[in-house]
Amino acid sequence: MTRLLDKVAIVTGGASGMGEAHVRRFVEEGAKVVFTDINQDAGSKMAEELGENSLFVKHDVTDEAGWQAVVEKTEAVFGPVNILVNNAGISMSKSIFDMSLEDYKKIVNINQVSVFLGMKSVLPSMQKAEGGSIVNISSMNGIVGGAVGYTDTKFAVRGMTKAAALQVGHLGIRVNSVHPGVIETPMVTQGDAVEQIKEFAKSIPMRRMAQSEEVTNMVLFLASDESSYSTGSEFVIDGGLTAM
Numbered sequence: 094m095t096r097l098l099d100k101v102a103i104v105t106g107g108a109s110g111m112g113e114a115h116v117r118r119f120v121e122e123g124a125k126v127v128f129t130d131i132n133q134d135a136g137s138k139m140a141e142e143l144g145e146n147s148l149f150v151k152h153d154v155t156d157e158a159g160w161q162a163v164v165e166k167t168e169a170v171f172g173p174v175n176i177l178v179n180n181a182g183i184s185m186s187k188s189i190f191d192m193s194l195e196d197y198k199k200i201v202n203i204n205q206v207s208v209f210l211g212m213k214s215v216l217p218s219m220q221k222a223e224g225g226s227i228v229n230i231s232s233m234n235g236i237v238g239g240a241v242g243y244t245d246t247k248f249a250v251r252g253m254t255k256a257a258a259l260q261v262g263h264l265g266i267r268v269n270s271v272h273p274g275v276i277e278t279p280m281v282t283q284g285d286a287v288e289q290i291k292e293f294a295k296s297i298p299m300r301r302m303a304q305s306e307e308v309t310n311m312v313l314f315l316a317s318d319e320s321s322y323s324t325g326s327e328f329v330i331d332g333g334l335t336a337m
């Protein structure tokens with residue numbers, strides 16, 4: 094299990110759901126992983142369990158100064174950053190009639206502005222490392238429409254990925270987006286639309302939601318050198334939903 098041997102990675106939203114699965118697998122694959130989240134309790138417990146090749150830093154992905162601190166801490170403890178997974182995000186299921194500007198700005202800041210801040214903050218460190226891989230977690234709703242606000246941010250992440258990829262390819266830095274369908278994480282199982290989502294899952298071509306680890310396999314491929322010629326691309330993992 095050495096697909097990320099000696100790579101230094103940052104994973105946001107790493108204390109739960111898909112982010113947690115990515116962190117655990119990256120450590121198993123030999124990476125040194127700094128993972129961040131606003132959930133201090135879950136993050137600290139996980140870091141204790143994972144041991145010396147991981148470090149938890151409490152960080153809100155909308156906080157620009159905090160991003161600098163995360164990168165500085167990563168370099169001080171493990172060295173320059175090779176991998177960034179911009180995973181943290183929230184969902185929101187209000188209609189356009191009910192959504193306030195405050196709601197809208199909140200989801201744009203957490204799901205979209207954070208991705209800009211993350212990429213901008215790690216690039217100098219990736220230049221020190223002489224290359225890197227950025228994996229931006231969008232959604233199937235970055236390919237086809239869904240909830241207002243959420244869809245807007247996930248389409249943006251897909252576009253931001255391509256724009257950044259064009260600018261940093263010559264530096265040996267790759268940037269790709271991942272587009273999960275319906276994944277069984279707390280975002281889905283603890284949300285207010287759980288029954289509707291379960292019903293919806295019956296209409297997925299593969300007739301089920303995915304487990305986080307199935308998305309991790311894709312993220313791991315993109316984070317590793319195995320995807321050395323992939324950049325500016327979107328990788329869909331949705332059980333066939335966007336093929337419909």
Ligand SMILES: NC(=O)C1=CN([C@@H]2O[C@H](COP(=O)(O)OP(=O)(O)OC[C@H]3O[C@@H](n4cnc5c(N)ncnc54)[C@H](O)[C@@H]3O)[C@@H](O)[C@H]2O)C=CC1
Nearest residue numbers: 106109110111131153154181182232273275276278279280
């Ligand atoms: N679960 C699903 O079906 C799908 C999820 N996604 C995306 O995948 C990513 C991960 O989602 P899940 O694992 O499902 O969600 P989750 O809710 O299980 O995990 C998200 C994590 O992000 C953290 N977080 C939230 N706001 C934050 C902030 N401001 N700063 C730092 N951390 C913050 C949460 O504390 C949590 O630990 C999100 O970007 C989501 O939009 C995309 C497609 C499908």
Ligand SMILES: CC(=O)C(C)=O
Nearest residue numbers: 184232233234274275
């Ligand atoms: C499709 C999606 O991004 C969900 C369920 O959060």
